[in-house]
Amino acid sequence: MSRRLRIAMIASSRFPVSEPFAGGLEAHLWAASRELARRGHRVSLFAAPGSDAAVGVDTLQVDPLELTVAATQDASMVEMGWLQEHHAYLDLMVRLAGPLASSFDVVHNHSLHHLPVAMARTIPMPMLTTLHTPPTPWLESAIRVARGAGGRFVAVSAHTAASWQHTGQVPVLLNGIDVSRWPQGPGGTRLVWSGRMVAEKAPHLAIQAARLAGLPLDLAGPVSDPAYFDECVRPLLGDDVRHLGHLDHAQLAAVVGRSAATLVTPDWDEPYGLVVAESLACGTPVVAFARGGVGEVLDASCGRLVPAGDVQAMAAAVADVTALDRDAARRRAETACSIDRMTDLYEDAYADMLELAA
Secondary structure, eight states, rough: SSSOOEEEEOSSSSSSSSSSSSSSHHHHHHHHHHHHHHHTEEEEEEEOOTTOOTTTTTOOOOOOOOHHHHHTTTTTTOOHHHHHHHHHHHHHHHHHHTTTTTSEEEEEEEOOOOOHHHHHSSSSEEEEEOSSSSSSSSHHHHHHHHTTTTTEESSSSHHHHHHGGGGGEEEEEEEOOGGSSOOOOOOOOEEEEEESSSTOOHHHHHHHHHHHHHOOEEEEESSSSSHIIIIIIIOOSSSSSOOSSOHHHHHHHHHHHTEEEEEOOOOSSSSSHHHHHHHHHOOOOOEEEOTTTGTTTTTTTEEEEETTTOHHHHHHHHHHHHOOOOHHHHHHHHHHBBBBHHHHHHHHHHEEEEEOOO
16 A cells, blocks of 8 residues: 555553553554554554553543542442543544544544444544454444444454344454564473453363363463452462463563463354464464354464363364474464454555545
8 A cells, every 4th residue: 555544543442552461452453553653654543541652653542531529429320430431432533523533544443332433424534443342232233323324344253244244244354463573483392371361261171171181281361350260260270280470472472482282262252363373473383162263263284173162172182283383383374364464454445445435
């Protein structure tokens, strides 16, 4: 794309886009914003305070909501965190329709909030929304109300696109990672699991599978649900299973690169499976439960899918997967999951929207 654009990227207003990342969405936004800026676009990122101002990226801030005592005591008062998030997106969209109306060529919405979609018709520039999750009630309502005036939509996997098909045809644009920041590692004798420590990611099932396979396991990720961690994970830790904590990017890449295989154990339908792409870039093959979009990233050269929740099948697949060619895993990441490929497609989408709006 020869034209250099002014792009407003909308992220979560709750979690900063900075290391160590709160989750895959924040990691994705950091990498995507940085790559667009590297290509010469002027990128402004709307995200929670404390976000990393990467090279060429500005941060859009909003004034915090300070309610009167009378408002907080009203019978209609809701949870303050919910209201702060509502206020942040409302403030942003009003400014994009007013003071910032001439500041951007395109808006790229990655948030899971309904207001950017519901208010897309009020802003003068086209908006692209990436659907990172299955339908939520508020976002589904906004898309139905927008009825085509909410901008263009893409989904991060065919699985996610299918879950939204009732709202119209949604093209698929797979997430990409900066493979240069996930260097291929030598492998090793330990297994690895990474992600948020929450029930829907089910690290306790990875522990069970690793013990059945007779291999030690490293767990890496933030304890996002302390009650779940204390009840289901902490009691299973030992000499053969260790929790390394919430690692920054370089630390996590090093751990994954020196692992024999990655276990991916979703207890829900993963919209994409960023952990899979990251592991493959490190040359580390994957055994994953066949749920959601995970199977769209893996192929036979770099991993195996097993029935959801079947820890015995996962354990049985470990020996097969650890014998796979690590170079093949890396090649899969480079061809199917690279940020270069993803950004090329996003630039094409921006160009198409601008042409239609001209």
